Amino acid sequence: MGRVYLARSPGGHTVAVKILLADPDEGTVSDADRRRFAREVALARRVGGVFTASVVDADADSHVPWMATEYIPAPSLRELVVSQGPLPPAALHWIAAGMVEALVSIHAAGLVHRDIKPSNILLPEDGPRLIDFGISQAADITRTKATFGTVAFAAPEQARGEPTTAASDVFSLGATLFYLATGRSPYRDTGQGSAFEQLVRAAEGDLDLDGLPTGLDALILPCLTQDPARRPTAHALLDQVGAVLAERPQARGATDWLPEGWSSAIEQYGRRRTQEVDAAQRRIAPDAAATVRTPPATAHTRHLPRSPGLQPPRLRRTGVRLTVALAAAGLLTGGGVIYALQQGGEATPGAVREDLRLALVEQIAPGECTDKLPPPTFYSQDQKACFHISTAAENRMSVKQLRHVRTKRGQTGWMIQASFQDEDAKRFADLTSRAAQRRSPQNHIAIVLGDRLISAPAVTGPISGGAMEISGSFTKDSANKLAKELGAP
Incomplete structure (x- = not known):
């Protein structure tokens, strides 16, 4: 629209x-x-x-x-969970505090947001921002027989088409926090079955709360109560998370609260x-x-x-x-707003992308990524498959800088060649050695740039010498574009 x-x-x-x-x-x-x-x-x-x-x-x-x-200019919570994995409890309370404060402001203005979900919450350094009021409503407007929002995070009464209230937003907040802690929606078998089947499960409040880390029950479970009248208010939640933050008065922004990867x-x-x-x-x-x-x-x-x-x-x-x-690339749907520049947009000539990372693959599933695989996951357009990558520190590496980046025509198409700096070269050799000792598909190494899976080659032996080749379904133009993103002049 x-x-x-x-x-x-x-x-x-x-x-x-x-x-x-x-x-x-x-x-x-x-x-x-x-x-x-x-x-x-x-x-x-x-x-x-x-x-x-x-x-x-x-x-x-x-x-x-x-x-x-x-x-x-910040990624959404969904992007961060997909690329970095779920959050530990202490970090989650910091994000929850900002989200709850946003709810307090919204409800004080007499509004119900009606679409609180991970992709509608951006996370800059100083705390989360709730966006997109495209399907919000004034609390004094009564609406029935109309279902709005995203089913995976909507309250049961919202899925049933009943009037939505501030308590509905609290449920969606709890569902979003559950996603941050576990990497999935709290509804059973989310993403499986037809859209109608998923809507029915939400309308019936069919929850699967397994896997919620100890220490988060008191914050999240009350928000997911079936009866809207028994859910806590945003003000009560603010008091609860505020007490946790008060235990660390010197901690301020993302670097103090979040894991290093986030x-x-x-x-x-x-x-x-x-x-x-x-x-x-x-x-x-x-x-x-x-x-x-x-x-x-x-x-x-x-x-x-x-x-x-x-x-x-x-x-x-x-x-x-x-x-x-x-x-920004892409059309808006359902009142949603894209607060981002084009993914994979034109890079500044000679610039080095600092969000390149390599990680061992844990699982590969055919088709697009769903909740069947835990995050972080990346979809490969070439292979039409979803890759779940390791979150263990010894199984992944961030690349500080590549050198000697250039394109080359191989026997099956174009590829990108690049060399690592000294410390990264050693880490790359260690990573390929670790991969070579694993059985397929865990002997694949995912090469990820930002939120894109560039390639995921299988490794049959340690690669020394500090150089790598990235192959895929590259044309000459796409190979040159990727090479520039990786630092080619």
């Missing part, structure tokens, strides 16, 4: 600008979509607090309706996004920022940009001037 752009104000503030796409047949935004968008803007403006993404400005009456919000991933994500913003600004407006203005109301307005390489539509509202830097 829409698209999100990254933009800069004349004062240099970076914001995310959500717009509605015109109907492809009519060439205009429908009245129903415009009303829905205006309602989203109005509800989002009612929410304050440090743990939500605030609205900067908006114009739902513009020919192209738009809303600008704070841009948060805090490093957050830092690298933010750095990469900042570099991509700068690169996009240089590409689109190298000399001067272009002021965005309202386009004329013609049939050509329907041809909104479909790729990051195209100029975005021009927007205007009295007192607001935004400079668009880069379009």
